[in-house]
Amino acid sequence: MLHRPGHEIENVYPDILHRMLVDDIPYLPIAQEEHDFFAKTLRDNGVEVLYFAKLAAEALADDQVKNEFLEKMLAESGHAAGAVHDALKEYLLSMDTQAMVDKIIAGVRKDEIQTKFVSLAEMAEDADYPFFMDPMPNAYFTRDPQASIGEGITINHMTFKARQRESLFTEYIIKHNPRFANKGVHVWRDRYHDTRIEGGDELVLSDHVFAIGISQRTSADAIMDIARNLFKDSNYDTVVAIHIPHNHAMMHLDTVFTMINYDQFTVHPQILDGGKIDTYILHPGKDGEIEIQHRTDLQKVLEEVLDKPEIDLIPTGNGDPIVAPREQWNDGSNTLTIAPGEVVTYDRNYVSNDLLRKHGILVHEVRSSELSRGRGGPRCMSCPIVREDLTK
Numbered sequence: 387m388l389h390r391p392g393h394e395i396e397n398v399y400p401d402i403l404h405r406m407l408v409d410d411i412p413y414l415p416i417a418q419e420e421h422d423f424f425a426k427t428l429r430d431n432g433v434e435v436l437y438f439a440k441l442a443a444e445a446l447a448d449d450q451v452k453n454e455f456l457e458k459m460l461a462e463s464g465h466a467a468g469a470v471h472d473a474l475k476e477y478l479l480s481m482d483t484q485a486m487v488d489k490i491i492a493g494v495r496k497d498e499i500q501t502k503f504v505s506l507a508e509m510a511e512d513a514d515y516p517f518f519m520d521p522m523p524n525a526y527f528t529r530d531p532q533a534s535i536g537e538g539i540t541i542n543h544m545t546f547k548a549r550q551r552e553s554l555f556t557e558y559i560i561k562h563n564p565r566f567a568n569k570g571v572h573v574w575r576d577r578y579h580d581t582r583i584e585g586g587d588e589l590v591l592s593d594h595v596f597a598i599g600i601s602q603r604t605s606a607d608a609i610m611d612i613a614r615n616l617f618k619d620s621n622y623d624t625v626v627a628i629h630i631p632h633n634h635a636m637m638h639l640d641t642v643f644t645m646i647n648y649d650q651f652t653v654h655p656q657i658l659d660g661g662k663i664d665t666y667i668l669h670p671g672k673d674g675e676i677e678i679q680h681r682t683d684l685q686k687v688l689e690e691v692l693d694k695p696e697i698d699l700i701p702t703g704n705g706d707p708i709v710a711p712r713e714q715w716n717d718g719s720n721t722l723t724i725a726p727g728e729v730v731t732y733d734r735n736y737v738s739n740d741l742l743r744k745h746g747i748l749v750h751e752v753r754s755s756e757l758s759r760g761r762g763g764p765r766c767m768s769c770p771i772v773r774e775d776l777t778k
């Protein structure tokens with residue numbers, strides 16, 4: 387599942403960059419061309435590509451469902467009731483459903499609607515702020531608002547306000563899009579929690595082993611919760627929680643570590659202190675308790691949990707002190723694996739790409755000048771819905 391970047395990108399301006407969690411503003415027409423090339427690369431290699439906004443519009447086909455969704459979306463956008471709520475609702479309902487979804491993602495400027503009365507807060511505190519509904523410029527990183535694991539999905543309570551509304555679309559897609567509704571998709575964890583979790587931290591390593599980052603975006607409490615739910619109702623019996631630095635450049639586990647084959651991974655060398663990193667292995671214990679073991683040797687942990695004699699950890703930028711952080715910054719560790727040993731990567735990370743090839747990986751490079759400005763790579767830009775069982 388992908389999202390083609392739209393007008394939300396052009397609703398970002400320098401004053402709100404930081405709050406919108408991006409470092410620059412992509413040039414939209416080229417970002418769209420690059421994104422179309424990414425989608426084509428996936429299709430050419432046997433992947434069915436679904437679009438998030440289209441799935442959302444299909445889910446809202448019924449008027450009652452649409453109304454309920456809109457009330458929640460308006461409330462989460464800061465307009466639970468009142469004149470602005472009413473004007474926004476009328477404006478959004480005047481559009482066809484797809485246009486409404488696209489508009490919500492793009493954001494609604496104040497000058498788009500007429501309101502007779504605005505609140506004191508809007509007049510006195512937010513007078514210069516141009517939006518009634520903020521844009522969602524990170525929507526093209528479909529990896530994060532949700533993650534499919536086994537026969538189910540997590541619908542995520544994301545960390546920052548700038549992204550929290552994205553997963554409301556997911557909730558409606560799973561509940562009401564005919565592709566998913568009543569098909570037994572288990573929701574391992576819904577979005578109504580205080581603790582935080584994001585899909586970029588969620589890595590499915592096999593049909594019973596799940597890795598997750600303890601990161602800027604995913605808290606340890608949320609990991610305990612998801613582990614409890616998986617151990618109770620699924621085939622998963624091992625959760626590997628990996629503690630990574632809590633900063634913007636390495637916001638999710640998949641910005642520094644991804645699985646690319648049964649026994650091969652990319653890893654950003656800066657997260658390993660001589661091969662060591664705080665790692666916790668969680669297993670079901672007695673009476674619904676969870677057993678936790680602390681380890682520091684990532685390679686050994688992976689060999690043990692995946693039952694492999696040897697794991698090949700391929701360093702981003704070949705471990706060079708300048709190339710590695712430069713390529714990691716542009717998502718050189720963020721490979722999207724479409725089959726064991728076959729990945730999609732950004733073309734700009736040529737040192738990492740060459741190294742992957744030397745390790746026997748088939749690499750499909752995609753264009754990346756504009757897309758990379760949002761601070762995410764091919765893995766971040768995609769959310770797998772169905773995985774083939776490749777157990778061997």
Ligand SMILES: NC(=O)NCCC[C@H](N)C(=O)O
Pocket residue numbers: 406407408524527529530549585586587637638640641760761762763765766
């Ligand atoms: N899985 C990922 O690492 N996604 C990238 C998200 C980038 C986005 N600008 C964010 O900060 O959330």
